[in-house]
Amino acid sequence: MKILKNINNIGKYFRKGGNISRIFYKFSRNPLSVVGLILFCIIVLCAIFAQYLAPYPESAGAYVNFEEAKQPPSYKHFCGTDVLGRDILSRILFGTRYSLIMGIFVLLLIAPIGVTLGLIAGYFKGSWLEIIIMRVTDIFVSIPTLILALAICALLTPNLQNALLAISFSWWPWYTRLVYGLTSSLKEEYFVKLAEVSGANIAHILFREILPNFSGTILTKMTLDMGWVILTAANLSFVGLGIQPPTPDLGNMVADGALYLPELWWVAIFPALSIVLIVLSLNLLGDGISDIFGVERI
């Protein structure tokens, strides 16, 4: 707790000053979000420099070393080795990389699409455009995300790209619905009407007048969602519909390890813990971002 208090004090030094330090001050009022930020930075750095950080980089590929198999955690192998003698720590570092790629790319793909559709549906509320977009959205939302992603994955060849597509396909409606609600409440505001009277075109009204009003909400949702996307991706590979072995992925590592529980506990527990850490750090970070923008919890 003392450490947390010190982190909180760091924020106070930033209280006076320009925009960036003010943002950081707001962010750091909740020490847990600073913990989340630091954790997330460490995870990202680990993922980027996995080649150099991993003690046994060759473990990430198709590699077998039966002499070292089933080693419990030790100085030589911090997280032990699996049944094929691959170093778990090295595989986790590489697996984190794929998890983050999944999380980032899914959100980069769906956020613009979902937000644009939501803006259009909200702005043209009552027209056929709204009816089409929102009813399609309702259909997607009515099916649980994981089930839909599983179904799509099962239809396609299981690999990274298809898992990414499947999750994106089942995730965009949430953005459409969020933005639709916000837009339809905002479009009767006078500044939007003023833009209409001034003769601004639709793109200007949607993306310059309306959208910036809830960029904070969207950014918060993206950060919080990234954790859930990573978790969903891990779920997919756990049942064998995501990234295929021998490529290390946290989900399929847990699946492999689950066969040897409870004797070889380290094979499943360490990848599972790293999933927990990633999701936790993103959630804490999301809370901090929502503090910056003063967004209510969504």
Add this chain to the structure above:
Amino acid sequence: MSKPLLEIKNLSIWFESFEGPLKVLDGVNMIVLPGEKVGLIGEMGCGKTTTMKAIAGILPVPPTIIRSGSILYQGEDLMKMNKKKSRQIRKKELSMIFQDPMSALNPVFTIGTQLHDIIKINEKKKGFIKGKSIQLLKEVLLPDPARILKNYPIQLSGGMRQRICIAMALINKGQILLADEPDTSLDVTIKEQIMKLLRELVGKYNKSIVLVSHALGTIKSLTDRVYVMYAGSMVEMASTQALFANPLHPYSKGLLEATPRLTGKGIGDGINGRIPEYVSPPNGCRFHPRCKEVMDVCRREKPSFFNVSKDHGVACFLFKNSRN
């Protein structure tokens, strides 16, 4: 009489609702001459803002049903021409000041950015935009324009925001300014200043103005001609002086009586009752349930406009015989 700049003919607008259509505007007729200052008064909920929004073309389309009527700008019907062309005309000729200065500015941009945007939309040329924004803010008598350009709307007071809205409306070189209750959210001292400012600026740029206001004093000091509106139609039209001196329609009488006067005779009786429900408005004259001088014919027929004198018309059967 010169050619009217803006003419509204028999405009009827309904809104969809769950209880059935709300018959809000019921045959509005209105004329605005070039350079003329026209006032529009009436109780709240009688369709003043709806009329203004219809002129500006910003009524949200799905609940709005335009039943009949036309809005002519210099003889061209804005309702009948295609959307793109009517938007071009409105963009060029119209500017509007809204009721609520608190929500008329986008909270996430600085004043400078917003002025910059509107100037850019209105004038295609680049450069001098910052200079022009500063000049505009000086024109509406705002202190320290350079600082205000960097401020966000939340940092400014209501009066300052209203001035900025007026400045924005003045960017447009068009001929019509629609001012929809520009004085509602201002306190008395600021109201006086802003109205004075508006009067000076409108005179300077030679614009026609349609001013909606509840403050009869504002209307009296600022306008040339007044329309009195009740429950979706015009009940009286007169030059400002004639109306305030000699209101004819029972509704106008009641409305003017309800204003406190400095002579100290107290406030008159005003008008009993309230605006009718728009789902099933009364037949005939919509004012008859509240009218003290109601006749049988009022319950059956809707009165048309009778001209009492050259610049004074009234929609009431009491004056049927004075038609000329």
